[in-house]
Amino acid sequence: MNGPLLKVENLTKHYPLGAGIFKKSIPVIRAVEDVSFCVEAGETLCIVGESGCGKSTVARLLMRLVEPTGGRVLIEGTDIAGLKKDALRAWRRRMQMVFQDPHSSLNPRLTAGQVITEPVENFECLSRKQRQALAAELLRKVGMSPEMMHRLPSELSGGQRQRLGIARALSLKPSLIIADEAVSALDVSVQAQILNLLLDLQQQMGIAFVFISHDLGVVEHIAHRVAVMYLGRIVELARSEALFENPVHPYTEALIAAAPVPDPTRVRLEVPVEGEVPSPINPPSGCAFHPRCPLAVERCRAEIPPLVPMADGRLVACHVRAPATGQSAAAANFSAATVSAIRSP
Numbered sequence: 366m367n368g369p370l371l372k373v374e375n376l377t378k379h380y381p382l383g384a385g386i387f388k389k390s391i392p393v394i395r396a397v398e399d400v401s402f403c404v405e406a407g408e409t410l411c412i413v414g415e416s417g418c419g420k421s422t423v424a425r426l427l428m429r430l431v432e433p434t435g436g437r438v439l440i441e442g443t444d445i446a447g448l449k450k451d452a453l454r455a456w457r458r459r460m461q462m463v464f465q466d467p468h469s470s471l472n473p474r475l476t477a478g479q480v481i482t483e484p485v486e487n488f489e490c491l492s493r494k495q496r497q498a499l500a501a502e503l504l505r506k507v508g509m510s511p512e513m514m515h516r517l518p519s520e521l522s523g524g525q526r527q528r529l530g531i532a533r534a535l536s537l538k539p540s541l542i543i544a545d546e547a548v549s550a551l552d553v554s555v556q557a558q559i560l561n562l563l564l565d566l567q568q569q570m571g572i573a574f575v576f577i578s579h580d581l582g583v584v585e586h587i588a589h590r591v592a593v594m595y596l597g598r599i600v601e602l603a604r605s606e607a608l609f610e611n612p613v614h615p616y617t618e619a620l621i622a623a624a625p626v627p628d629p630t631r632v633r634l635e636v637p638v639e640g641e642v643p644s645p646i647n648p649p650s651g652c653a654f655h656p657r658c659p660l661a662v663e664r665c666r667a668e669i670p671p672l673v674p675m676a677d678g679r680l681v682a683c684h685v686r687a688p689a690t691g692q693s694a695a696a697a698n699f700s701a702a703t704v705s706a707i708r709s710p
């Protein structure tokens with residue numbers, strides 16, 4: 366395969382606030398603004414940021430559950446917006462989603478076996494025997510006993526329900542799984558089991574993940590690369606180790622400073638982020654982070670900083686820490702191309 370599995374170019378989503386008849390310009394919620402990134406086969410890209418920064422909207426745009434206001438999503442080079450019925454169905458097999466709340470995302474009237482085989486049966490007819498064999502195989506794959514196939518979701522624990530959601534996502538042998546806060550509702554020990562299961566499945570089946578989380582501990586455990594979002598925009602995109610060892614954007618630095626430190630040898634940064642996330646209806650001028658940023662200068666109030674490539678390949682949008690030079694600004698104008706430059710090996 367040439368090029369990345371998933372390429373997102375300048376993706377934008379604005380939700381109109383009402384439909385005023387007399388107003389020429391309707392106010393909008395700027396949920397996602399000019400977001401670009403790629404995901405390689407077998408890679409995990411985590412998207413992090415505070416509540417409301419647009420993470421779930423990115424997930425919904427990737428799955429084409431909502432239409433973008435601008436930008437494109439390409440799977441193996443094909444723009445999903447242009448796909449017609451059959452091609453869209455075929456593409457949907459390749460990308461599956463695992464949701465935060467396995468309880469509400471599983472049909473309570475179907476047995477675990479039916480939940481697992483339902484997506485496949487949308488594409489092909491299975492005999493009773495084939496259904497049972499598939500359900501048993503996938504239950505084993507996610508560490509559950511095949512006997513569980515006769516249980517209803519309400520008869521399973523939270524961790525078992527999330528395993529079931531993963532088994533269902535695996536049934537179509539996807540190349541990419543979008544996991545939106547997939548472990549947030551679980552106890553810490555169950556979270557660790559599910560994360561390790563996802564890592565094992567990635568190794569066995571070469572699945573790529575876009576993993577959305579607000580929990581930096583989880584992200585550090587599983588990410589190859591991390592995109593940090595603030596008020597709809599990516600402000601830093603870097604390899605995971607580099608990001609956690611040496612965050613460059615002041616917002617990334619503050620997020621890491623505010624996270625609990627499981628490793629006692631790591632020195633906690635001093636200034637956690639203060640203040641509220643501003644409204645996405647009327648975001649601050651220039652860099653949206655400037656009202657909360659200890660480093661803000663006049664330029665931050667006036668100009669939106671472009672994502673600029675740094676010496677180690679990461680991308681940072683900050684006038685102070687990553688000022689755009691003539692050359693880097695030219696590269697940043699082609700942000701999608703720039704993002705491709707730091708694809709995983």
Ligand SMILES: Nc1ncnc2c1ncn2[C@@H]1O[C@H](COP(=O)(O)OP(=O)(O)OP(=O)(O)O)[C@@H](O)[C@H]1O
Nearest residue numbers: 380394396415416417418419420421422423579645
């Ligand atoms: N269907 C919608 N209609 C209007 N506004 C929406 C809609 N969906 C999301 N938003 C708004 O878009 C912004 C981004 O929301 P989104 O759910 O993507 O953020 P998030 O980072 O996933 O937050 P959380 O971690 O709390 O789920 C928020 O201001 C939200 O209120």
